[in-house]
Amino acid sequence: MIKADLRLQRPRGTKDYLPQETRVIRAIEERIRTTFQLWGYAEVITPTFEHIDVLRQGTGPESDEVIFRFFDREGHTLGLRSDATTPIARLAATRFAESDSILRLAYLTNIFRYVDPGMGREREFHQAGVELIGSARPEADAEVIQLAAEVFSALEIPDYRLDLGEVSFIQGVLADSGLSAKEQRAVRLALLNKDFVAFGEILAQAAIPDHAKQQLISISRLRGGVEVIAEARELTRNKQAHAALDRLEQVCDLLNPEVLRSVQLDLAMLKDLDYYTGVIFEGYVAELGYTVCTGGRYDRLIGRFGPDRPATGFAFGLERLLELVRWPDAGRVPVYLSYASGLRGEAHRLAELLRGQQIPTIWQLANEAQSAALHVEVLAPNEFRLTDGDRVVVFASPAEVSAYLKAKN
Amino acid sequence: MRPVTIAMPKGRLFAPLVELFSRAGLFDLGPEVDLERRLTVKTADGRWELLLVKPADVPIYVEYGAADLGVAGKDVLLEARRELCELYDLGVGRCRLIMAVPEDSPIRKATDLIPGSRVATKFPRLAQEYFSSHGIQVDIVKLNGSIELAPKAGLASAIVDITETGRTLAQNQLRIVEEIMSVSARLICNRISYKVRYPLIQELVRGLQAVEVSKR
Numbered sequence: 366m367i368k369a370d371l372r373l374q375r376p377r378g379t380k381d382y383l384p385q386e387t388r389v390i391r392a393i394e395e396r397i398r399t400t401f402q403l404w405g406y407a408e409v410i411t412p413t414f415e416h417i418d419v420l421r422q423g424t425g426p427e428s429d430e431v432i433f434r435f436f437d438r439e440g441h442t443l444g445l446r447s448d449a450t451t452p453i454a455r456l457a458a459t460r461f462a463e464s465d466s467i468l469r470l471a472y473l474t475n476i477f478r479y480v481d482p483g484m485g486r487e488r489e490f491h492q493a494g495v496e497l498i499g500s501a502r503p504e505a506d507a508e509v510i511q512l513a514a515e516v517f518s519a520l521e522i523p524d525y526r527l528d529l530g531e532v533s534f535i536q537g538v539l540a541d542s543g544l545s546a547k548e549q550r551a552v553r554l555a556l557l558n559k560d561f562v563a564f565g566e567i568l569a570q571a572a573i574p575d576h577a578k579q580q581l582i583s584i585s586r587l588r589g590g591v592e593v594i595a596e597a598r599e600l601t602r603n604k605q606a607h608a609a610l611d612r613l614e615q616v617c618d619l620l621n622p623e624v625l626r627s628v629q630l631d632l633a634m635l636k637d638l639d640y641y642t643g644v645i646f647e648g649y650v651a652e653l654g655y656t657v658c659t660g661g662r663y664d665r666l667i668g669r670f671g672p673d674r675p676a677t678g679f680a681f682g683l684e685r686l687l688e689l690v691r692w693p694d695a696g697r698v699p700v701y702l703s704y705a706s707g708l709r710g711e712a713h714r715l716a717e718l719l720r721g722q723q724i725p726t727i728w729q730l731a732n733e734a735q736s737a738a739l740h741v742e743v744l745a746p747n748e749f750r751l752t753d754g755d756r757v758v759v760f761a762s763p764a765e766v767s768a769y770l771k772a773k774n
Numbered sequence: 775m776r777p778v779t780i781a782m783p784k785g786r787l788f789a790p791l792v793e794l795f796s797r798a799g800l801f802d803l804g805p806e807v808d809l810e811r812r813l814t815v816k817t818a819d820g821r822w823e824l825l826l827v828k829p830a831d832v833p834i835y836v837e838y839g840a841a842d843l844g845v846a847g848k849d850v851l852l853e854a855r856r857e858l859c860e861l862y863d864l865g866v867g868r869c870r871l872i873m874a875v876p877e878d879s880p881i882r883k884a885t886d887l888i889p890g891s892r893v894a895t896k897f898p899r900l901a902q903e904y905f906s907s908h909g910i911q912v913d914i915v916k917l918n919g920s921i922e923l924a925p926k927a928g929l930a931s932a933i934v935d936i937t938e939t940g941r942t943l944a945q946n947q948l949r950i951v952e953e954i955m956s957v958s959a960r961l962i963c964n965r966i967s968y969k970v971r972y973p974l975i976q977e978l979v980r981g982l983q984a985v986e987v988s989k990r
Binding site for chain 1: 837838839840856857858859860861862863960963964965966967968969970972976
């Protein structure tokens with residue numbers, strides 16, 4: 366068999382970013398980083414690989430096949446970071462073990478998952494997110510939801526929407542439903558997969574009264590504005606479910622009116638990571654077929670590494686944002702610089718001045734084509750010939766050159 | 775708002791689906807249009823746009839959000855295993871996924887297969903799952919059509935395929951030995967469209983339920 370030349374190929378699910386795309390992704394990162402800083406979230410960097418046991422706390426034993434794993438020379442199994450929250454939970458539990466104050470941490474990082482590429486999924490991708498650790502208050506949930514909304518605004522994505530749910534609502538409802546543990550698991554899986562046919566089939570076969578089935582069907586359709594909280598209260602008497610609704614209502618009350626306008630409640634929403642414990646949310650845009658932001662409360666994840674600490678947070682997928690960002694990021698127009706013999710000193714002083722003014726200045730090499738849009742040649746100590754397309758201007762001083770180029774940018 | 779796009783499977787299911795949807799009050803295609811060569815059809819009121827695609831491609835259009843909704847057989851959905859919402863069992867296109875062998879074969883059930891036997895199918899994932907879950911070791915051969923030919927030509931000792939009446943199998947001297955699952959056409963939806971077009975989707979499911987009730 367003739368083998369493909371692997372020297373020429375990237376591994377499946379990875380990507381090269383060329384200058385144009387890299388510039389946009391870095392610009393997105395910069396806006397997000399600034400937003401996080403303005404809200405008091407400090408960026409941290411965790412290792413690219415961790416002990417497999419750390420990462421498994423986040424994936425759960427059933428989905429740990431997504432972890433890229435390898436051995437070190439002592440025989441430990443290591444894994445590439447498969448989510449950002451789990452390493453930060455480890456860090457919070459071990460490096461800040463003594464502190465019981467609030468931690469506001471942020472990250473912008475790459476993530477590795479052994480998944481089938483496609484549909485916005487890559488094996489290496491990038492996430493930006495925050496973790497707010499140490500508060501179980503609804504104010505903390507509201508803060509991170511507001512911040513997620515702020516990220517959309519900072520990226521000039523006006524038509525974003527946020528779906529809010531509460532994982533313990535369904536848990537409570539199901540606990541009182543009369544369904545067996547196995548049926549409850551099946552119902553949760555059906556709702557997670559949004560498979561309403563399977564949901565109906567499980568109920569049809571379950572040995573519970575018809576009115577209880579009707580109730581569960583109505584609950585699975587609780588989606589809309591804040592009014593669905595009142596509807597939900599009518600449909601269940603379970604204490605855990607009511608507590609979940611109270612929390613969700615408190616969080617909604619704390620959101621700014623303009624953020625609340627983008628919010629929809631989906632009480633049947635569940636998440637595929639098993640560490641979520643409370644209010645959860647997803648951010649999306651109608652034009653893109655998949656979510657761009659996901660987050661929520663995880664009060665027991667840090668406890669897997671040390672003392673329990675309540676926490677909430679979210680992550681944005683940067684590749685997915687790249688598909689949504691519409692603002693032009695042209696970057697600055699560079700100028701090419703050359704000089705007549707003996708004028709190296711003058712050219713250096715001009716380059717220093719221009720770079721000081723944030724104008725990218727490139728030393729034109731002998732074999733570098735003359736097609737550049739902007740070009741300056743130092744002809745004499747007080748003679749600078751600037752070519753701008755078809756236009757040629759001669760300036761008498763570096764200051765004049767710099768003034769012209771600044772106006773250009 | 776832009777029209778709701780729905781990916782429809784070309785072929786035998788198309789006509790019954792259009793009839794079902796028009797009875798549920800969703801859309802009417804109006805006077806007969808020559809659908810064979812069309813790729814898209816807009817309804818007269820401009821609310822709906824139909825994309826006519828190969829059945830196995832429906833889940834792809836829907837998962838990527840190129841279509842808000844779609845209709846696909848449960849077999850196709852299980853084989854494709856994509857992230858979608860499954861909204862409703864339309865009840866049309868009912869058929870069975872079966873294992874069949876030549877009439878003169880000594881095989882009476884799946885466990886009679888000699889380890890390493892070749893099994894031809896259009897559904898390699900479903901077939902593999904079925905045999906693995908029964909501890910049967912076989913070689914799955916993926917074909918794209920005319921599965922019935924494989925045993926005749928000596929390519930495989932059994933097939934896993936979809937059948938409605940079993941007539942084609944009988945015509946080809948094949949005998950059903952295992953019923954793997956029964957399947958039917960499902961209304962599926964993109965996960966974001968489910969959120970964005972929620973009221974309309976609820977209306978649609980209610981319309982379909984009403985048709986089903988009226989049939990009883």
